[in-house]
Amino acid sequence: MGDFANESTGGNSSGTATATCPRDTTLTRLLFPVLYTLVFLLGLVLNSLASWAFFQIPSTSTFIVYLKNILVSDSIMTLMLPLKILADSGLGPWQLKAFVCRFSAVVFYDTMYTSIVLLGLIAFDRFLKIVRPFGKFWVQNLCSAKILAGLVWLFFFVLSLPNVILSNKTATPESVKKCASLKSHFGLKWHEAVNYICQFIFWTVLILMLLFYTIIAKKVYESYRKTQKKDNKSERRIKGKVFIIFTVFFLCFAPFHFSRVPYTLSQTRGWMDCRLQNQLFVAKESTLWLVATNVCVDPLIYLLLCKPFLEKVLCRRVKTVHTNTKTELDTRTSPNEL
Template sequence: MHFHIHTISSNVYQNKDRTTELDLVQAKEAEKEYNIPYSTHRFGVLYTVTKPELEQHHRVMASMNVSQGNSSKCDFDKSVTSVVFPCLYSLLFLAALVLNLLAAWIFFQIPSTSTFLVYLKNVVAADLLMTFTVLVKVLNDLGVGSWRLRAFYCRYSAVLFYATMYISILLLGLISLDRYLKIVHPLGKSVLQKVGFGQGLSAAVWVVMFSLALPNTVLSNKEPIQSSKLNCMDMKNKAGLEWHEGFNYFCQVLFWCTLVLMVFCYTFISRKVYESIQASHSSSSTRTRQTKAKVFIVVVVFFICFAPFHFVRVPYTLTQTRNANSCWVKYQLYIAKKTALWLCATNICLDPLIYIFLCRMFRRKLTATLRRKPLPLGSAEYRTETSTRLEMSSVVHNKHIATEVERNIND
């Protein structure tokens, strides 16, 4: 907007077709409305503003007021989520800390003699890191500490949380593939089942995910607002917002591809297990149910923990990186995302179920630890026959087939 300055008498008004002269009183009003310093007009300096410019200015101001009104409505009440979820995460942290420290201690004593054990150990490491990020999240949500804690959470802890979460997702997919190869194709041992390959593949998963997550830290380089209401997205520059959105899309593809892989693997695994049960003429419904539970424990944990979050993540991310059309929709997605994210975090407590159900050596070491008794020497042969034994010992007909499937399910 252009302002034409004239020095004239303070009480002079000049009526023109396209202009209106403002006297000193009006200039004071202009100072408030147009943010013009009073020192520029207090000695009879008047401003000439064309009528179209005034009309345009009022339209702009009106639209700004509307947008400000809408944004204020979007400042929805977070008092419930700021109380409920910190409590849930606190319980989760305490349980996960005990379970994962115990799991790490037990796995530390078991040699990595199979790809299955390699993947499980990497899952434990990812879960342990994720557990410590949960503690930072609890402190941040409770408002403990200064704005610096909030900035640390946004720049580092939250990034590590998501990176370790997707590392766990990929490792669960690799475990499913390993089970498929062991059960469905038990006669040939491919390169995918070699310990060295499993270690290299696990290392590649860590490197790739941390490399892709690192820009979310680097590009969160804006000076944080010194307030407890600091929004993590406010710390990202334009490139950071774009990377954040692109990274989320990549993670979506990663999740759904892993889910498809697991469905494929366990479809064939379940068919093989069914054939072995039929061949063994097992009449025990209890043992059959136990077998099915052990076979599908990985799929159940995976779907319960991660599927809900990936249904809501893309819509929620769009409300973060772009203008939301509706504050009500934004609030609903906020609640859905908070709830689904907590379900994701429960994975750090549910993964130990996989160790107990599927890894016989882990189960035996755990039992010995709880009883404070060392394992018998004969049982300490660190063979990697990880469990899900189908318990078909009562069969006579085609017993060899059932036994082989039983052993292979256990890695």
């Protein structure tokens, strides 16, 4: 965690730049700040709307608990983007780049992996609801969901805090060009170890999600065959919507994790040539932008899978001219996810 800022110098495993590795920063200084600005503006609007809606929705299900935590994570990620935009575009002072390296980049990655694990918990929650709709495991009660979400936040906070503390070398206009230059020797080792841990977490969550959705797909197909004659399209459509979670997860996060390990090695080791470092840097920056777009895509999950959220956003009111229908709706004292 911490390779969030634009960097332009090489370095070795001790964190000192032994040779200059010039980079063509046209993309990072011109194109990416524009792309990040679009993500920031759209993400700010969508997450503000989502915050307004969820503020009025009580946490009456594990699903809503996880969605609210993802919303908090996405909101924090969104607020970190202006700092990256200013630092990468060169519009901010060099001290801002030091702040990005030491703090905001760490917060960005911290919330990113928090979102990844929470999406995994949602996938597990959907898996239990569809595969064992009448079962009741301890992870399906509200208290457990809140505890799990809290533990996820605590785990990544403890994991990432040393990346802030160990970026303790004196910042200069030159050293801030590469975040690794601000880290102590142990800080570089910790940075590398954390990246491997996060890679393990991501691929574990991805494999588990793939397993969950493979089983869910089988259940949906079986349901389709059973209800085909009844033409129960509504039920099949609702079950099919859960696949949006895996699609969003893979498209936003997988490309970055393919490129992050070799890029991290280019930061912390000195054996990679300059050309390869540049290529890995561009790959990392491109896929990191895809990660950032997650703050704009997650609201689609809220709209497609959370019925109370959809009703709030569309300003739907429980009104009807038919007394029997009104009575039925009024009995729904707690919101339910689709």
